[in-house]
Amino acid sequence: MVSYPDDNSSSSRSLSSRPARSSSIASSSRTSMSTVRRHHRHARSHAGGGGGGSSHLQNEFPLFFQTGDVEIVLASGKREQKYVLHRLYLSQASGFFEAGMSEEWSRSGLSGQQDASSNASTGSRRSNDGKRWRYELDWGKGAEDIPMLVQKPASDSIFGGNTPKPPPLRPKPPAASNGFFRSMANMTAINLPAQTADEPADETFKTYDNLFRIFYNYPPIMDSVNIANAYIECKTLLQLADMYDAIDIVGPRIDHHLLRFQGRLWKQIAKYPPSYLKLGYLARSKVIFQESLIHVVGQWPAGTGQLRGHVPQSVIDLIEDKVDELEETKSRVESKLWRLTLTTSRGERVTPHNSWLDWQMMSLWRQWFAENTTQNATPTSILKAPGPPPPLNTGRVFRKIGSAGSSYLGHDDVKKFLKISSELYSRDNVRRGERRLEELKNLARDAVKLLMRSYLELDLREGGLPYLLCTRMEERDWQLVFGDD
Structure with missing residues (x-):
């Protein structure tokens, strides 16, 4: 909280x-x-x-x-x-x-x-x-x-x-x-x-x-x-x-x-976004308002108690519209991710029948994605002992996907996974599995580019945030909140 x-x-x-x-x-x-x-x-x-x-x-x-x-x-x-x-x-x-x-x-x-x-009607103006x-x-x-x-x-x-x-x-x-x-x-x-x-x-x-x-x-x-x-x-x-x-x-x-x-302001807004949203609205500051809105939408409904009843309904409507837009974008991206697939050297979609190892790598990626994006995912990870699922944090998940590389499902994860089936585990299969998994990660990275945008003034090189930052104010949004200037 x-x-x-x-x-x-x-x-x-x-x-x-x-x-x-x-x-x-x-x-x-x-x-x-x-x-x-x-x-x-x-x-x-x-x-x-x-x-x-x-x-x-x-x-x-x-x-x-x-x-x-x-x-x-x-x-x-x-x-x-x-x-x-x-x-x-x-x-x-x-x-x-x-x-x-x-x-x-x-x-x-x-x-x-x-x-x-x-x-006034009789001309008696003083x-x-x-x-x-x-x-x-x-x-x-x-x-x-x-x-x-x-x-x-x-x-x-x-x-x-x-x-x-x-x-x-x-x-x-x-x-x-x-x-x-x-x-x-x-x-x-x-x-x-x-x-x-x-x-x-x-x-x-x-x-x-x-x-x-x-x-x-x-x-x-x-x-x-x-x-x-x-x-x-x-x-x-x-x-x-x-x-x-x-x-x-x-x-x-x-x-x-x-x-x-400048920088100190952006950090302060990141700590207290609802407070600065109210201040930015009252001052009619587009910069402060948008910076605060990005955080508020990314964390919604965390700031509900600080905003409902304290800002006009038009601001609440805007926040909820932006939350809905973000969820729609996430749904489209997730749909693309679930449809990702590798192909064989002949250009065919990988299946259990034409490339068992490659299909296993696809299964590994999808299992990881399901466990990290589904609130009620069954805690039966194929990589570790059963336990309670981590708190859902799609911002961090999509950011890992966007960075690809070794940020997730690295060399050790591939080894652990292949050891489950002794007939699959070998040094060559580990190397091949890593290469094919890297191809799938790159496809996933391209699919989430839209969610990786950040419209914050805050410098994120000092540390990422656990939520998505791709909310943006359009001209029609300013007219809705501030009216015609």
Whole structure:
């Protein structure tokens, strides 16, 4: 049984109340944000995080006192981390902020039960120009509550005192769309540390800081040495981005950070394929997703418990389709192997009547193949004493067949087999039997070539894997899982 780093079922709470965003924002955000960033590039700073630089003259990340219009405060005990950012950046990167600072939501909050659509029909559209917003991190009342940014009245002091105050509302998410991250509700859970009076949730602060850094096109600050730590950081950041409907912006950054580990990443994926499949799906990383999928399909159903109920049904359907395709390919290959035969010098198929020794070699090969590919094979090997059959491992069996040579049924096996019949055992017959068996092995090697393909990035020279690695994602598969990009 394979173990996985995120097998903790208690951390698999569903995010059924995540904010949503319109599908048009996802397609236009990158272009719009790049335009805005060009205007602010001169003011950039690579300093992230809390309240450094409190001067009212500061106008760089994370405190744009001169041009910012959104104050965000993260507080825990005596610690406070503050950001003064821009509505435009936040709303283009996050559906949560887009909804919470929209004209429609502002009108709805100011007029109580007033219907926003009737205002729109009479041309009563109000501009957000000059407005200011404030968000504070609400830790919730219990350990099960997910920390969430809540909209509060804007602070006069931070913006100069002449700022209209929006209502102290906690934005409610609009109706969910059919976008990629809608299906993640049953997959992700925010594993931000529980808040206590004596122990500030440093990881929570760090994750929010990375989220805002990415919104402003800065690289997130994550472990670049220890891949196990990097996985946890990336997973937590992705889950936070999913909650704030910012996967389109955060996903590529996560993909870039993890791919920098190269060989260490491929080894880690081989150890924990279901975990990285979920992460690759959430980040929309085709490389990580395919690498993980190959392992998952090869070991299926070993990863069922880690994936069912934690990924969308479309991913489960894809896995099962790939498992079925692999089994069909194996069946076709096995059928070819069972039909393999040697021929005599006259081109006739070998039978007990025209070449008894050659037919015995064919029988030896088929007996070996049956015992290694049949789950309930009778444990009566003709080469050894009766005993329980070894665990079925067709990946290793087909790989032995694919390598041919002395990897299986070598010189000693031929000798033992021929000694069963004393009239057959001789030095010449052993040599002839080995030659004929080698011919049969070469035929078998050609028959299994299709199964010997590996689409992994992992370098297999350091050691083979016990399952088949020939699963491959096609274009139609990407469309099924990720939709049309």
